[in-house]
Amino acid sequence: MSDLRKIILEENEIPEKWYNIQADMKNKPLPPLHPGTKEPIGPEDLAPLFPMELIKQEVSQEQWIEIPEEVREVYKMWRPTPMYRATNLEKVLDTPAKIYYKYEGVSPAGSHKPNTAVPQAYYNMKEGVHKLTTETGAGQWGSALAFACEKFGIDLEVYMVRISYEQKPYRKLLMNTWGADVYSSPTDKTQGGKSILEQDPNSPGSLGIAISEAVERAATSGGTKKYSLGSVLNHVLMHQTVIGLESIKQMEKADAFPDIVIAPLGGGSNFAGISFPYLHYKLTEGKDIRCIAVEPASCPKLTKGEFRYDFGDTVGLTPLLPMYTLGHTFVPEAIHAGGLRYHGASVLVSQLLKDGLVEASAIHQLECFKAGVMFANTEAILPAPEATHGIAQVIREANKAKEEGAEKTILFNLCGHGHFDMAAYQDYFDGKLEDHELTYDELHSGLNELTTPKIEE
């Protein structure tokens, strides 16, 4: 095995195709349903929101889909991203495991999100769209799309969850710098926002509400605006596979191959990005590889949710998707890992979990921040709060490998840096964070309200 610490690729090694896992899945995901009729929807139902090329990708059964040259050209601004061997972390853990991480924090917006923001902006531009709407929680996605829209001359409206809008002025400023208009959600610009504000003028907002607002703005724009989503959907997950595809080449250079692949899961795009290209070998060749999605214990849809149809937003405007969910009205605690506070998981990851092809783990925030600080002290990168969930699981697996004396190779995706999340670390150091075990009632608060279709076993 090579002893390289930093494994890099040349610009011409950026993948030329995305990997579409749908082609390899034996159990295909169930179709999305119309929110009104509850009947399976077709491409025409999605056309008001998305450009046709993305709708095609959403349902494509092609194994590989070509990355347009113009998209690869923008990817070159930060891709290929580096992969590192975490030798210092290994030493501190005194583990026989070899730990590698792919680092997506080198992107302009500081996370993996631009990998899909760029093609989404590109396909919209190609189809003559000049305006996009989107939502953002902590701001990672909003800033990624603002960057991408700036590249392709598209105006962007961002609905930013109010509590983040107030707590993270610099994320907002970053979006402004790239030319986006940012609104504190709920707003009075939409029916959905207005009705929330009528009930609670001080609503802190939520990702589900912000999605409702962004979708409504596009759907009622008379065709002048389309909508863009930063996770959950099949095409979004597919765009992220550049991460895993690059890492396979880097693993080859390091003369290694992972036994375990780990990433945090909010909607699923980060996890899919690193793991799907490895699952390809599991699905087609039966390769023995564990892929673990890590969620916060305060929003445990994978480990404690239900597999059924549910809405993607709070108001109920989106198609119904077959997924693991806590219910679209579930309101998780205001943990700092804002990107992981989403009630459902992507259809593809949900189906794979249901079929036993991937695993899930839920971890409390104190363990995660402790892992994040250990990582900063050993590997010197301060991880985003979301990313600390992956690191906490890596440490669990590395400790297990030590107990078992097993020479496991672990790969995880360090999806972003925490430079805009320092308040979270401040709270952690100040002892302001606590772990809270969800009660039965809290856990079922959203599920009990659901009237959406169940899925038969």
Added chain:
Amino acid sequence: MSDLRKIILEENEIPEKWYNIQADMKNKPLPPLHPGTKEPIGPEDLAPLFPMELIKQEVSQEQWIEIPEEVREVYKMWRPTPMYRATNLEKVLDTPAKIYYKYEGVSPAGSHKPNTAVPQAYYNMKEGVHKLTTETGAGQWGSALAFACEKFGIDLEVYMVRISYEQKPYRKLLMNTWGADVYSSPTDKTQGGKSILEQDPNSPGSLGIAISEAVERAATSGGTKKYSLGSVLNHVLMHQTVIGLESIKQMEKADAFPDIVIAPLGGGSNFAGISFPYLHYKLTEGKDIRCIAVEPASCPKLTKGEFRYDFGDTVGLTPLLPMYTLGHTFVPEAIHAGGLRYHGASVLVSQLLKDGLVEASAIHQLECFKAGVMFANTEAILPAPEATHGIAQVIREANKAKEEGAEKTILFNLCGHGHFDMAAYQDYFDGKLEDHELTYDELHSGLNELTTPKIEE
């Protein structure tokens, strides 16, 4: 010429030696003088503050000095850093110039500072030093040294300029995360600090005061603590030459060579890091290459200062250095580019400027922030306020090339990202920043007070 956008190097291409420009200078720098006796000082005078290996490097006439394997091992955490062709910026400027930049913001602390922090911590560790003191202004240097000390098991005391301590809590937190103790300077822990506080209990502090405090703490520690400086000194500048040395290899890969090399100048280490390895060709082969140091118009020591002996700190504890200075009591405006608010320039850069081997340029902050936003919009990296000074000069040169129809190749060092400086951009967007032309009296406020030795022509 290659059309690569991102030019990278493998880990084994990290330089094995630093370049020591002293070896190639025809006019050697004048010696430092003892602050009391005003006589040239020897190594033994510096021994209370620095480990012997760094003192040797400070006066070495060797052209190349080997980088210890342990230092290269830590460098591997982020080095080699990428070099980019700024194709988008070129397009917006519609210039025939080819613009390249080396990006040092990928380091753990987000700037070029760890390049010298790591060897300084290493040599101290090797000589049995367990405690270091230092100062920091905006926090770039303090966080770099905190990272490096953590790597080599050294305790660190940081004296942070009070106004930054209050305005940049996250920089402080980053230092704390890496285990450093950070104090708001002036403190009551030193005689220097106490006397400043007696005069003005609300003193916002300055880099000169913070240096006085850090030096005093080391000098009065009875040998238990040494002191570390992040710029100005010869050994510090030499450590930074890894930047330029890597960029030469990268330029070769791109089949290019710069006509103009540009970097901002605070103390001089950033400028030296990128330019000295190119000056090697100018000094030894007469190669025609322009190296331009860019300073803020509010602290114009290179363009409007005096070349004479002066102290490095406000109180007058350090040796007297022959340099371009505005006087050690000069207090520049509180511009956001905190790293450029220093009254003097390094001895080596000062001598080179005096000898006409490098150039200097002073630019007001509004032009710099405008350049920074243009850079963020085209190249997608949000530069540190210090770095925007280099970019503003790049734009000037690219526009000149356009006027002249000259196909110049320009290289600059993007020394750091602005993720911890968003308040500066907020002020810029809010229209709160103004340019102020220094009056004759303001400009001479520090120089008029100087009683330090002049240098004969």
